[in-house]
Amino acid sequence: MRGASAESVATLTEALEATVDAGADATRLADDLLGVAAILRREAGLRRIATDVSIAPAAKSDLVRQVFGSQLAPASLDLVAQAAGRRWAGSRDLGDALEKLGVIAVVRGADDAGQADALEDELFGFSRLVSQNPELRDALSDPARSAEDKRTLLHGLLEGRVTAATMRLAEQSVAGFHRTVAVALEEYQKVAAQHRNRLVATVRVARELPAADEQRLQGALARQYGKPVHLNVVVDPRVVGGMSVEIGDDVIDGTVSSRLDEARRRLAG
Numbered sequence: 001m002r003g004a005s006a007e008s009v010a011t012l013t014e015a016l017e018a019t020v021d022a023g024a025d026a027t028r029l030a031d032d033l034l035g036v037a038a039i040l041r042r043e044a045g046l047r048r049i050a051t052d053v054s055i056a057p058a059a060k061s062d063l064v065r066q067v068f069g070s071q072l073a074p075a076s077l078d079l080v081a082q083a084a085g086r087r088w089a090g091s092r093d094l095g096d097a098l099e100k101l102g103v104i105a106v107v108r109g110a111d112d113a114g115q116a117d118a119l120e121d122e123l124f125g126f127s128r129l130v131s132q133n134p135e136l137r138d139a140l141s142d143p144a145r146s147a148e149d150k151r152t153l154l155h156g157l158l159e160g161r162v163t164a165a166t167m168r169l170a171e172q173s174v175a176g177f178h179r180t181v182a183v184a185l186e187e188y189q190k191v192a193a194q195h196r197n198r199l200v201a202t203v204r205v206a207r208e209l210p211a212a213d214e215q216r217l218q219g220a221l222a223r224q225y226g227k228p229v230h231l232n233v234v235v236d237p238r239v240v241g242g243m244s245v246e247i248g249d250d251v252i253d254g255t256v257s258s259r260l261d262e263a264r265r266r267l268a269g
Contacts, residue, residue, distance in 0.1 A: 004087040005087075009097050010089060011086065013101065015082060016079060020112075021032055025075075026105045027109045029081045029102075032073055033076060033098045033101050034098070036068060036080050037177075038175065053211055055166045057085035064081050080098070099174065106168050107192045107196070108163050108195070120200075121137075121232075122163060122191065126170055127182060141174075150174040152175070170185075173185050173188065198228045198229060199230070200229070201245050202245070203217065204246075205234070205236070206237055208235055214231060221245070226246065229247065235237070241255065
């Protein structure tokens with residue numbers, strides 16, 4: 001999002017944080033915000049009115065209070081009303097913003113419960129599972145399958161293996177609001193990292209890293225980039241030895257396989 005929409009998201013994110021700090025239930029906030037986002041995406045007329053710049057902000061806020069008043073927790077209703085009163089660059093941006101706020105609320109709830117690291121690890125693990133299994137990816141993205149069918153499939157895969165926060169975002173990823181499930185999961189991982197003011201590094205190695213080596217690498221990257229770093233470790237036998245680290249747009253490739261490839265290119269040249 002850019003322009004007015006980006007400014008609105010920043011303001012609403014601060015309001016969400018203040019609301020949770022004041023004692024609001026982050027899980028209820030997440031469910032309410034994600035639910036309203038879904039309704040706005042389905043109801044084009046309501047979406048257009050709620051983002052119409054020719055209508056006074058107070059009138060739009062009053063409208064959403066009338067529409068959603070009996071369905072939402074008071075704290076959630078205040079946030080949705082505030083969102084309707086903000087300026088948006090495009091009519092779809094309001095629903096997208098409320099989904100992002102809902103995801104932030106999920107992350108905040110996990111953080112308060114001491115499960116934010118687990119959430120990031122589990123989201124990454126689930127995204128890998130989806131990307132590596134074409135049949136699963138197709139089943140979760142199939143528009144002919146009902147949302148309930150997809151949720152049942154998800155629960156069969158993940159129930160008892162992930163935190164409630166991860167399950168909630170996994171369910172959201174199959175709602176059909178993103179191009180693919182993989183795209184949705186990638187977006188949620190970015191939101192989680194941004195909310196926690198961290199960078200995410202994907203580390204590819206030939207075998208599992210010992211915990212001590214993982215901590216040293218994490219510390220070295222944090223010192224280099226000036227921010228805490230969360231590691232997503234991928235075990236890939238093709239690496240042979242060494243490791244490859246991707247962090248943001250940077251790629252640090254110290255793998256044996258890359259050195260062998262470079263040697264072959266030089267010999268061929």
